Amino acid sequence: VIAKLTRSLWVRALLTLVVLVLLISRIDIRDSAAALGRLNLHWLASSSCWSRPTGSS
Amino acid sequence: MIWRWIILLRARGTAISASSAASIYLVSSFVGGYTAMAGDAARAYSLSRRTEQGSEAVASVAVDRLLGLLSILVIALMGIALAGSQMAENSVGVFAAVAVVLVAGTVATLFADWWIRIALPDSWHHSAVGVRALRVADALGAYRGHRSAIVAVSILSIGVQLLRVSQAYLLGVAIGIDVPFSYYLLFMPAGLIALMMPISLAGFGAPQGLIVWLLQPRGVPQADALALSTLIVLSGIVGQPAGAALLFLRQSTSR
Numbered sequence: 183v184i185a186k187l188t189r190s191l192w193v194r195a196l197l198t199l200v201v202l203v204l205l206i207s208r209i210d211i212r213d214s215a216a217a218l219g220r221l222n223l224h225w226l227a228s229s230s231c232w233s234r235p236t237g238s239s
Numbered sequence: 240m241i242w243r244w245i246i247l248l249r250a251r252g253t254a255i256s257a258s259s260a261a262s263i264y265l266v267s268s269f270v271g272g273y274t275a276m277a278g279d280a281a282r283a284y285s286l287s288r289r290t291e292q293g294s295e296a297v298a299s300v301a302v303d304r305l306l307g308l309l310s311i312l313v314i315a316l317m318g319i320a321l322a323g324s325q326m327a328e329n330s331v332g333v334f335a336a337v338a339v340v341l342v343a344g345t346v347a348t349l350f351a352d353w354w355i356r357i358a359l360p361d362s363w364h365h366s367a368v369g370v371r372a373l374r375v376a377d378a379l380g381a382y383r384g385h386r387s388a389i390v391a392v393s394i395l396s397i398g399v400q401l402l403r404v405s406q407a408y409l410l411g412v413a414i415g416i417d418v419p420f421s422y423y424l425l426f427m428p429a430g431l432i433a434l435m436m437p438i439s440l441a442g443f444g445a446p447q448g449l450i451v452w453l454l455q456p457r458g459v460p461q462a463d464a465l466a467l468s469t470l471i472v473l474s475g476i477v478g479q480p481a482g483a484a485l486l487f488l489r490q491s492t493s494r
Contacts (some may be wrong), residue, residue, distance in 0.1 A: 187253060190277065194437060198444035205448055213462030218469065222413045 240264070240399055243306070243392045244282075247299045249380060250388035253325035255290055262485050263289065276437045279304055288390070298378035303392065305345045306434075310396030311428045312341050314404060318424030325422060325456070337432075350437030352380030403431060410470045418457045426453040430468075434475065 242265045245257050255263075267282035279300050286296035347354065351433065355376040356364075363369035382389060407430075408423045430453065433439075433446035447468035454464040 191440065194440050197438060200438040200445035201439070201448050205444075205451065209451070210460045211462075211467050213460070214465045214469070217414050217460075217466035218465045220414045221410075221470065227414045228411060229401065 243395045243399075244299060244303050246388050246392050246395075247303055247382070247385075248286075249321070250385040251378070252297055252301065253286075253292060253295055253299065254292055255286070259289065260286075262489075265478075265482035266486045266489070267482070269479050269486060276304075276388065276435060294374035294378040297375050298382065301379060302350060302382050302389075305341075305348055306389070306392050307396050307399075308341055308432070309345055310400045312338055313397050314400045314424055314429035317356060318428065320419050321421035322419070322425045325425065348379055349383050350380060351376035400428075400431065403427070407438065407471050407475060408465070410474065411467050412436075414466055416454075416456065416459055416463055418459060418466055422457060426450070429453060430471070434472075442475055443469075447472065 243262045243322075244264060245260050246455055248255060248260060263282060263285045266279045270278070270281045277415040278379055283293075283296045286299070290296065315338075319334070333408040352373075355372060359372065364373065399473035404423050404427045405420075407427055408420050411418060411423070430446060432448045433449045434442045438445045447465060451461055451464040452472065454467070455461070459467075
């Protein structure tokens, strides 16, 4: 079973790679990285995330 | 998610402890390459080896997965009730088709013991394949007699999916995406189903593309949508190292 799954993993890995290349070619990855950089972990970890409308603190 | 499966196993009296079931679940999720369907196959195989009840193992995993898919459908219905006016016209037809397939699939699964005897030619009933198919169908049909377990698992499934949608919403808000929760109820079911399909590795790739596409009608910049989809995928991976650790420990002790 593990051997069969590993074989299908190669197909999925290839498909994943193709879609990721397509996405990166259409989207500016630096903007995405900037969006990830805005992730406000402090706000997410606090209970205030349920009561405040935005993540900006 | 593990507890859902344990409820189903206990309803059928499968002789396995909660810790062993949890271990199989976590290791199968890891071995399955981070995709629900491949993990399901590994889970059914591991349980059948442990209990020597192959048909019961397959039935428990199939019922668990179907109820999980139905709970996603319930979430989508909530989304349509709250934000249906934001749906594109052609997506209504797609949703209706998926809903019909899911409901029909669940009914067919729970009544597999009835229709398989009609569909399978009599001469096949005693062949090796026929006997195996009938055993699995009987194990699936037996869940009709465990309504309280089915209801409990369904409620837990809806709770799990609501948590996943809430998680996506909070991650979106945390990176500054201004989309109401009701729209997440509408688009995340499609994203969750894509994450389950064996079309990606760990959820990267196609499911991310789908989430980016589904957020476009709300005017979310593609870069932000890609960042959100990456966070959704990464948050799903956080629980996987437990399965890897258990697999490593199991292999170390068997040497």
